[in-house]
Amino acid sequence: MGRALIDPENSVPKNMWGCLAAAVLLPIFTVLKLVTMPFDKPRRLSPDEVGAMLRKFIDGTASDGEIDYFISVDIADPVLNDVKDEVGILFGLGWDDEETKARLREQLRRVDEMI
Secondary structure, three states: OOOOOOOOOOOHHHHHHHHHHHHHHHHHHHHHHHHHHHHOOOEOOOHHHHHHHHHHHHHOOOOHHHHHHHHHOOEOOHHHHHHHHHHHHHHOOOOOOHHHHHHHHHHHHHHHOOO
């Protein structure tokens, strides 16, 4: 495997090129992301799918990636999106706390009523 573009073992000119590439490309990609953000569409999840995710959160089988994706991306249904927002608040508290699990079960009941 090759070395990184900016690496202490690289020559000074090669590191300068790496810094220059980062200085030029980073602002370009940042601006592109900011321009496209208004066009991002929320996910279309059913109550069944949200309920399945909540069950995984409660029983501890959800991966960190699943948790991050669930709480980071908006859901088209406003009620399910509110549930997602509440779960995002709970995530900071930790999943192992019984009070947090009880609040997750509350959200699961709320979703199950939609089915």
